Amino acid sequence: MHDHDRFDRQSNRPRSGALHPLVFKLILALTALLVIASWAFVGTGYGAFSLVVVSAFAAITVGLTLALYRIWSHRPHGRAPRFSDWAHGDMELWQGRVKASDATIIALLPIAAVAFGMVLFAIALQLAV
Numbered sequence: 001m002h003d004h005d006r007f008d009r010q011s012n013r014p015r016s017g018a019l020h021p022l023v024f025k026l027i028l029a030l031t032a033l034l035v036i037a038s039w040a041f042v043g044t045g046y047g048a049f050s051l052v053v054v055s056a057f058a059a060i061t062v063g064l065t066l067a068l069y070r071i072w073s074h075r076p077h078g079r080a081p082r083f084s085d086w087a088h089g090d091m092e093l094w095q096g097r098v099k100a101s102d103a104t105i106i107a108l109l110p111i112a113a114v115a116f117g118m119v120l121f122a123i124a125l126q127l128a129v
Contacts, residue, residue: 016100018072020086023104024065027111031061034115040122054118061111 038054080086091103098106 015090015092015097016086017092019068019091019103019107020083020100021069021073021080022083023107024069026108027065028062030108030111030115031058031065034058034111034118037115037118037122040125057114 035054035058038051041050042048087101087104089100090097091100093103
């Protein structure tokens, strides 16, 4: 039986053991936004150092994301379901089961907060100059 074809008999909602491929793509896009926004600090005193730190963080994020996606993509399953169908289901974790939409928020929140925060810092720097 395919991973995304399993259903919970009590709630009649699909269950999944992996994030949707769109979530991985969003993580990569947010990482790119973070790196682009960090380039606003090149002209300041610690600009080079901040770029090294951000680049290292981005490399780790991209590496982990691609590794997790590669592990997931080698599992025997059919085509990924539509994101909206997947998000209305449940996701199984080691600790238990959560709604897939909640799992998406949990996965995206840290990188989204950092990326959008860096964009706001870059805007503030450009307005202050």
